[in-house]
Amino acid sequence: MFIVWEGSIMRKTGVIVRYELKMQFGRPAVWVVFGAAVLLCQLDSFPSAVNLARLEFLPQPAYFISRIMSFDVLVLLFGLMFLLAGRLSVDERTGVKSLFMAAPLKKSQYAAGKLVGGFFFTFLMLCAFLWFNMAVYFAAAPFSLSVSACVFPLVKACLVCGLPASLFVGFVSVALPGVMDVRLFYMLGAVLFGVNAANVGSAEAMPFYLITSGDLVRLIWRHPRWPFVNWNSVLANVFFLTGTAAAAAVLLLIKRDLWRKGS
Amino acid sequence: MDRNIEISHVSKKYKNGVTALDDVSFTVGSGVFGLLGHNGAGKTTLMKALVTILTPSSGTIRVCGRDTAAQGAEVRKRIGYLPQELVMYPSLSVFDFVNYMAGTKGIRDKTKVHEALKAVEMEEYAKRKIGQLSGGMKRRVGIAQALIGEPQILVVDEPTAGLDPEERVRFRSVLSRYARGGRTVLLSTHIVEDVHQLCEELAVLRRGKLFYAGKADGLMQRVEGKVKLLCLEDERQLAGLDRKAVVLQTTYEKDGIRVRIMDDGGNFAGAKTVTATLEDAYVYCMGGKYYA
Ligand SMILES: Nc1ncnc2c1ncn2[C@@H]1O[C@H](COP(=O)(O)OP(=O)(O)O)[C@@H](O)[C@H]1O
Ligand SMILES: [Mg+2]
Numbered sequence: 399m400f401i402v403w404e405g406s407i408m409r410k411t412g413v414i415v416r417y418e419l420k421m422q423f424g425r426p427a428v429w430v431v432f433g434a435a436v437l438l439c440q441l442d443s444f445p446s447a448v449n450l451a452r453l454e455f456l457p458q459p460a461y462f463i464s465r466i467m468s469f470d471v472l473v474l475l476f477g478l479m480f481l482l483a484g485r486l487s488v489d490e491r492t493g494v495k496s497l498f499m500a501a502p503l504k505k506s507q508y509a510a511g512k513l514v515g516g517f518f519f520t521f522l523m524l525c526a527f528l529w530f531n532m533a534v535y536f537a538a539a540p541f542s543l544s545v546s547a548c549v550f551p552l553v554k555a556c557l558v559c560g561l562p563a564s565l566f567v568g569f570v571s572v573a574l575p576g577v578m579d580v581r582l583f584y585m586l587g588a589v590l591f592g593v594n595a596a597n598v599g600s601a602e603a604m605p606f607y608l609i610t611s612g613d614l615v616r617l618i619w620r621h622p623r624w625p626f627v628n629w630n631s632v633l634a635n636v637f638f639l640t641g642t643a644a645a646a647a648v649l650l651l652i653k654r655d656l657w658r659k660g661s
Numbered sequence: 662m663d664r665n666i667e668i669s670h671v672s673k674k675y676k677n678g679v680t681a682l683d684d685v686s687f688t689v690g691s692g693v694f695g696l697l698g699h700n701g702a703g704k705t706t707l708m709k710a711l712v713t714i715l716t717p718s719s720g721t722i723r724v725c726g727r728d729t730a731a732q733g734a735e736v737r738k739r740i741g742y743l744p745q746e747l748v749m750y751p752s753l754s755v756f757d758f759v760n761y762m763a764g765t766k767g768i769r770d771k772t773k774v775h776e777a778l779k780a781v782e783m784e785e786y787a788k789r790k791i792g793q794l795s796g797g798m799k800r801r802v803g804i805a806q807a808l809i810g811e812p813q814i815l816v817v818d819e820p821t822a823g824l825d826p827e828e829r830v831r832f833r834s835v836l837s838r839y840a841r842g843g844r845t846v847l848l849s850t851h852i853v854e855d856v857h858q859l860c861e862e863l864a865v866l867r868r869g870k871l872f873y874a875g876k877a878d879g880l881m882q883r884v885e886g887k888v889k890l891l892c893l894e895d896e897r898q899l900a901g902l903d904r905k906a907v908v909l910q911t912t913y914e915k916d917g918i919r920v921r922i923m924d925d926g927g928n929f930a931g932a933k934t935v936t937a938t939l940e941d942a943y944v945y946c947m948g949g950k951y952y953a
Contacts, residue, residue: 409764409767409769410764410765410767413761413764413765414764414765416764417753417757417761417764420753420757421750421752421753424752425752488750491748492747492748492749492750493744493746493747493748493749494747494748494749494750496709496714496742496744496747497742497744497747497762497765497806498765499712499713499714500712500713500714500737500740500742501737501762501765501766502734502737502738502765502766502767503737503765503766658713658714658715658716658733659715659716
């Protein structure tokens with residue numbers, strides 16, 4: 399009995415997640431952002447003679463992936479943040495929120511569907527971005543590369559850096575505009591991403607609040623002259639990303655007028 | 662008695678001080694039930710309370726014997742709701758949208774979605790994007806999502822407003838068909854004709870207060886023998902009239918203005934009494950021609 403009940407809870411959340419993804423992937427603006435980030439990435443890191451002469455480590459796939467992770471992915475995520483910011487207000491605007499509230503659906507199912515939808519969407523876009531650019535790199539490289547030499551750092555980048563970064567961007571972008579003024583949210587987002595973009599890699603421990611260029615990215619590739627990993631800084635980075643995501647979700651859940659009052 | 666909805670002493674005062682409902686009590690049986698009232702009368706507020714998305718300031722509502730405040734989850738399993746302003750997601754197809762709403766109600770059987778679309782004659786447009794539909798078609802999709810899962814109670818808020826006559830007729834037949842076999846369709850409207858055609862029973866709200874509830878025939882009895890015909894010479898006489906009686910109809914003719922009134926207070930004992938029509942009853946009920 400309890401299991402059936404639990405199963406149906408997950409199922410309703412799953413339905414919302416599925417349609418959140420369907421609607422997001424159908425938006426032309428999403429693909430404009432994706433295309434712009436791909437273009438930027440290829441201009442900077444395509445294995446052309448010019449770029450190979452400019453970037454000493456470009457022949458290493460792990461370097462390639464860590465390079466695009468720390469900058470080009472940031473551009474992608476910044477765009478997605480804006481596109482995800484309206485995922486709660488769209489339900490108010492279109493009247494669909496009334497349907498959800500009149501349906502046998504709980505506040506937690508609704509919030510979870512929206513949040514997890516935002517996370518999956520961000521994660522899938524980020525993975526698609528990394529895999530696509532890596533494929534171009536692999537096909538165009540004027541030197542021989544083994545598939546495994548490309549796939550290993552790619553998978554690592556998706557899991558080690560991609561997961562926490564997507565969780566952060568997905569949850570925060572969906573939840574915070576629901577609990578604060580959306581203009582304030584955009585300002586905070588712009589400041590955070592601006593600070594991120596301004597932080598170029600250095601040998602020092604990186605600030606914990608970096609989304610894609612913190613010490614997490616050192617787990618994919620390290621400069622041979624500074625091959626250390628500062629584990630405290632890595633953990634601080636992970637905790638910042640996942641902790642902020644969790645806090646945003648809690649704020650959304652305790653917001654009283656998100657849902658029908660009582661029962 | 663199979664009274665599917667029991668509303669007792671319901672009041673709602675919004676935070677801005679507006680009293681949208683003031684001690685409203687009535688019951689609703691099976692069939693199509695009309696909720697009549699002008700804009701701002703409180704129809705939407707009452708319907709929101711009924712579908713549990715708004716809590717009344719006082720009073721109780723029972724749907725199929727379940728209290729909306731204490732047993733909200735049980736109530737929600739038994740209702741379908743079409744809100745007054747439903748834009749839906751323009752980028753989704755008709756099928757996807759209805760399937761999505763079905764999913765949130767725990768219905769995963771796709772044949773049910775097709776059945777609902779068939780019931781509103783939208784099956785051939787299942788693949789079309791909602792953003793590309795006409796107003797009437799959107800409203801039909803709205804009905805389809807409300808009646809999926811065949812809820813015992815269907816609550817539809819002004820479904821015919823802004824539709825052309827052909828669409829209105831279609832809507833009425835969908836709703837009356839659904840109401841057979843013990844189900845209840847609660848329909849709000851400010852169009853007298855909707856109720857006239859569809860409802861055996863109705864309730865009339867006026868500025869948050871219940872003005873009448875019961876059989877449509879009962880309304881006729883209220884006006885019977887009180888409808889009178891006056892002949893006025895100019896507009897000035899007309900201007901003062903609505904303070905003394907409810908003006909039902911005015912016709913401008915060459916030799917003056919002919920006015921049908923409902924002489925509730927007996928102020929026009931000398932005027933000619935005429936046979937009351939159902940139209941008279943409704944217009945009276947809605948507060949007369951000059952009631953806003
Ligand atoms: N959310 C709200 N906050 C404050 N007042 C409201 C709100 N919704 C409706 N009202 C007011 O309550 C009254 C009844 O509104 P409503 O129930 O929408 O009437 P109807 O549906 O009959 O047109 C109106 O005066 C309206 O302005
Ligand atoms: Mg209304």
